[in-house]
Amino acid sequence: MATTKIDSGLNNKLINRQKDVAFSIAKVNLAGAMASGEELTGMKHECGVFGCVAAAPWPTSIDVGQVICLGLVALQHRGQESAGIVTSEGNSSTHFNVKKGMGMISNIFNDESMKKLKGNLGIGHTRYSTSAASEEVNCQPFVVHTVHGVLAVAHNGELVNCDKLRKQVLSRGVGLSTHSDSELITQALCLNPPDGEEDNGPDWPARIKHLMQLAPLSYSLVIMMQDRVYGVRDPYGNRPLCLGRIVPLNGRTGDEGWVISSESCGFLSIGARYFREVLPGEIVQITSSGFKTVDIIERPEDRSLAFCIFEYVYFARSDTIFEGQMVYSVRMQCGRMLAREAFVEADIISSVPESGTAAAHGFSREVSISNSNLTYYILGHKIPSLIGPFSSYLTSFLLFSQSGIPFAEVLCKNRYVGRTFIQPSTRLRQLGVAKKFGALSENVQDKRIVLIDDSIVRGNTIGPIVKLLKDAGAKEVHVRIASPPLKYPCFMGINIPTSEELIANKLDSVKLADHTGADSLAYLSVEGLRKAVQKNIKDTKEVGHCTACLTGEYPEPLEW
Ligand SMILES: O=P(O)(O)OC[C@H]1O[C@H](OP(=O)(O)OP(=O)(O)O)[C@H](O)[C@@H]1O
Ligand SMILES: NC(=O)CC[C@H](N)C(=O)O
Ligand code: SF4
Ligand SMILES: [Mg+2]
Structure with a gap:
């Protein structure tokens, strides 16, 4: 390797x-x-991304905003600093519905904000900052207006070559408003392709592929355009991403929509079933008619x-x-x-x-084996080492594993x-409670x-x-x-x-x-x-x- x-x-x-x-x-x-x-403990800081696309016909009866909100609640352990949801009605509307804020999901979204998050598709994010401060301006998803319509991006990961990519993007005349590598990804996607025109409108898969060639790792992305969501996993598969199907109620057949998420843990509670992982390097397109792999970007051969x-x-x-x-x-x-x-x-x-x-x-x-000498146990009693070598037969026979x-x-x-607001006194600190x-x-x-x-x-x-x-x-x-x-x-x-x-x-x-x-x-x-x-x-x-x-x-x- x-x-x-x-x-x-x-x-x-x-x-x-x-x-x-x-x-x-x-x-x-x-x-x-x-x-x-x-007190600081453990390794913190990852992020959760989530997306949902309702099956045709649109407007859908699925509460897409709520599905995403509950999907994010299931991913809350991945990030607790800020969160956001962006939905699209999938029509010719020139804007997305956006709600972002600092804190836990339950503090940001309420019935009123959910009413504004109408849509047939949407993406969401829950954040632990890695590349820029934990501030409102760095909350995700990032939303930008391009000549080809609105674009929203949610990112889990961190670009290992962020500085280099930043210089490349800035040198193409783009201004960045934050230090976030996720904003950088968003702006890099907006760049016109270096090798010529896109005759039939923007070629988003080609742009995503170009970004993946510039930035090898690490990211799992959900990217939303007006009527579709792309799911992207870096070619090393460093961060997770998986797909699920929203199943109809009352035993009917067919899918009512599709979800994409950092983890599958929330699927059952939103009426979805795990389908499969997004493969390392894969670009998946999700539209009102389902999932489709549009490309798979390879890693360098020796990696x-x-x-x-x-x-x-x-x-x-x-x-x-x-x-x-x-x-x-x-x-x-x-x-x-x-x-x-x-x-x-x-x-x-x-x-x-x-x-x-x-x-x-x-x-x-x-069955327990100590570092230096084999020690066999049956029902908690040490077996004399003499019969130890035969005990593997005994254990399997007696089902004592x-x-x-x-x-x-x-x-x-x-x-x-975690909610305590007092600093421990010296006495308590010395006690090491x-x-x-x-x-x-x-x-x-x-x-x-x-x-x-x-x-x-x-x-x-x-x-x-x-x-x-x-x-x-x-x-x-x-x-x-x-x-x-x-x-x-x-x-x-x-x-x-x-x-x-x-x-x-x-x-x-x-x-x-x-x-x-x-x-x-x-x-x-x-x-x-x-x-x-x-x-x-x-x-x-x-x-x-x-x-x-x-x-x-x-x-x-x-x-x-
Ligand atoms: O050596 P330290 O810096 O103290 O960190 C290690 C601890 O932090 C994590 O637990 P945490 O309390 O974050 O969450 P958990 O309830 O998921 O175990 C981890 O499971 C360890 O218990
Ligand atoms: N932990 C993460 O995945 C964070 C994503 C991104 N680098 C940010 O800081 O917002
Ligand atoms: S990505 Fe690699 S280095 Fe980072 S936490 Fe995971 S195993 Fe460790
Ligand atoms: Mg622990």
Whole structure:
């Protein structure tokens, strides 16, 4: 697989760029978080895109605006800074209906604004900023008027060659009003094609293709013209995008419309069914008569697919389907793999809610193999090593594919803590309290606990939780992380903290165990994660995942 490993020269440039980007974004986000007293945890920052086109005849009876609004609610975990919906009535009208604003979807859209979002087709966006500040002016979708009519664009991702493309677009006489790479994409689509006239009106697929050649990654786009929506996924397939069909009520046949979304998780709640993924490099056109692939743009030959592996680990909702498999099942598989790599004896297996839970169930079900010597368990009892080698027959015969250690919840998550408006006092900070969590003390008392989380980023979550569990009476807490140490920045739509902020760059697992007060701490290996993700991918000609934040191997040369 051809990838770009960071050398020391590039590393310095990366550090500088990281500082620039981190400063411009973090000053907004940190200010927001600090003002609310909220502690920064996890990898934030992706975005969700959604589109809907009603089947003919138009005007449709489908409430397109509401379908998009509910579609965005299902994608709310992908971005909570701002959101927007743009609809088109699909006729000769020279404008789109637009509603955008800062904050959560429920704060932006109400019955009154929904009434104005009439239409037969539309697109929506929910944002976490990566390339420009979290401000009203950068809210998406971007809407522009061109000589060929109105155009709206919603983008998930981040252009790795943004500076170069910016210069190209500016040098063609276009003025940009923001620093957003998504505005840049919108304006790049408006440029007249470099190689001649479009005799029969604008050739949008050709323009999109041209953009894709100029900007290799990373993006999933929904682009709306007056009577159609295009769905576009970058040739590396870095960010997700999938298609669904709106099924008729009362068992009638045929489709009532089509949806396109970053994730499939919301489809059932809007009366849609998952159809398929948009392929890496594919341009899909959706009109009142259905979907059609209009082109597939290839990657350079020596480069592999690079779907973000962290969509499986943490970002996506667990009922979403990627590459033919449900995210929840992959997270369980990560837990199984973790049990094979880093088993430890304990009384209960538990998780840090929410996203660590599926992996904990997987861990609990797995036959356990410790790192150095095989240890076989049946119904929680260690089998003497003498009969160990025969136990695989026993386990399959007796259907004991479990470690024999039950799963039990130990933590209760407070979902309102993010709204607190006070800064913790020095005393509270020194106590290192796990503000988001409470301990289920009866489950914890005198127990040896394997505590599973999906990832450690800054290390702000795990230490206070270990302390909380010990304070609640836990005898031992063994932390197991269902992904490898996070060491490198991401430039593809995820705002990973600077390298210095990533705790794995400061403390190895032994030191981190010591630092957090855990009795042991171990991560899943990169190979283990890859195997867990790729084990059940079927019917796909090609498989490939970006692991740059874990390995420093980037899918495409970085150009700064
Ligand atoms: O090392 P840190 O910087 O503290 O970040 C790591 C934590 O952040 C995420 O959880 P989060 O609370 O964001 O959401 P979740 O409920 O989906 O797990 C992740 O699941 C880890 O628990
Ligand atoms: N996280 C994202 O996908 C953000 C999209 C785009 N780069 C923006 O900042 O608006
Ligand atoms: S660097 Fe990490 S977060 Fe970014 S796209 Fe690659 S796997 Fe995903
Ligand atoms: Mg978490």
